Amino acid sequence: MRAVKILHCADLHLGARLKNLGSRAAKRQQDYMKTLELIVTVCKEEEIQLLLIAGDLFDSSKQSNELLEEVRALFASIPDTYIAVAPGNHDPATVDSCYEKKGFWSDNVIIFSGEMTDHEIPALGVRLWGAGMTEGYSLKSLFHREQSIREAAAYDDEIQIGVLHGDLISAGGRSEYNPVYKEDIRDCGLQYLALGHIHKRSEPEWEGSCCYAYSGSTEGLGFDETGEKGVYIGLVTKSSCSLSFFPVCQRRFVRCEIDISTVTGTKQAAAFVRSFLQVQQGERFERHLYDIKLKGEQKNIWSFDAAAFLAEFDDVFYMKVREQRQLSCDLEQLADEISLRGIFARRMLLIKDKISKDQFETAVQIGLKAMNGRVDYSEDYET
Ligand SMILES: [Mn+2]
Incomplete structure (x- = not known):
């Protein structure tokens, strides 16, 4: 035929x-x-x-x-x-x-x-x-x-x-x-x-x-x-x-969420993400375009440095990163501290019932991150 x-x-x-x-x-x-x-x-x-x-x-x-x-x-x-x-x-x-x-x-x-x-x-x-x-x-x-x-x-x-x-x-x-x-x-x-x-x-x-x-x-x-x-x-x-x-495409757009709960610093986070992408996207992973969202629980106190993270991916065609780890902390326990953090925790507990749960959690995360290090202007919290 x-x-x-x-x-x-x-x-x-x-x-x-x-x-x-x-x-x-x-x-x-x-x-x-x-x-x-x-x-x-x-x-x-x-x-x-x-x-x-x-x-x-x-x-x-x-x-x-x-x-x-x-x-x-x-x-x-x-x-x-x-x-x-x-x-x-x-x-x-x-x-x-x-x-x-x-x-x-x-x-x-x-x-x-x-x-x-x-x-x-x-x-x-x-x-x-x-x-x-x-x-x-x-x-x-x-x-x-x-x-x-x-x-x-x-x-x-x-x-x-x-x-x-x-x-x-x-x-x-x-x-x-x-x-x-x-x-x-x-x-x-x-x-x-x-x-x-x-x-x-x-x-x-x-x-x-x-x-x-x-x-x-x-x-x-x-x-x-x-x-x-x-x-x-x-x-x-x-x-x-x-x-x-x-x-036939030359490069792929890739979005991924990666849990970095286990790592202890920005450089380690970059190494962790690199191995993750190598496995997920294959050997020539660096030719693609990435939108990376870092998730997980922040157990150790270290602040994420987006510029330092991206500097570790010089070889990657394009990458953008957002860090949205959740701080694991007991606000009640923190409120007993005689420190700026303690004052912040007490003030937050006072307004807990006056705002929505989402607003409360977002405010606590931003506040505690600010105490621990810094908050980027671009920090993009989802509501
Ligand atoms: Mn078209």
Whole structure:
């Protein structure tokens, strides 16, 4: 049976400017292009016949000429792979966009723009269906023509594949980003629908005979996009779809909470965290981006020094740390002390019933830490 080998990716966000990463932002920006280079290499090595890019290839509809030229050259470097692009809400196919530049892209590139259309690739025995966003918003669904897809699907052994940037929702739901209704894709005639927009990957699922998936973003864009990121690779036939996840991201965003109850100083805390990350994230753990929360009970009196802690992780690409240990202490016992701490404990016990439990505990922790050492201005207590 005829089969087509595909690679489905989406939400590459090339050119994204990342705030909050300080001096690492520029380097991180380069990662996004390296990921596209890797995808192109995979296309060559795996002999991918069809590369599906389901929108937000670029972070915005304005790109530098340098960035555009790099992407153009990369696409042109794999003439044996057909590349289908369905522009998304970040990089809509506006009249002045790169997608509308006549003669700019190589012959292997197919760009969808506006309403859903089809494109025949006789060499692969594939009919492609796609739409492209032309504005940052689309309240109207761009997915229609199910009747035409069904008719085409019934015609011969041509494989029907769709590519789209949109929000997959159930009937009655609303979205400003091209709502795609599950009811519409059910048995619509497509063997596979490659989706983009949701940055969290979904497993391939079926609505009747139509298989669909979000491949997710190829690189995390922040600490709300943690973990491994990648693409789907696999074979689509007239009656089957078998896809595997293939990681391509250069670095992962990692958030973790680590209990440091047993350590006795900042340097020891850093060594403890290092071994923890080596085990959890593997040998090349230092290439990733970390948001570390230190938890536990503070049994020994030592104050945490965030700058000294981070200095121990010079080799790590990016790290931020918050220390939120709880002091273990008996306030009643402390109140008997003839010291500033004793006075603080007595005053706190006096107002205990006048404030909430959370407020009380937070105030005690901040107060005692201040007595023991120091409290950073940035100390970020959660309420
Ligand atoms: Mn996106």
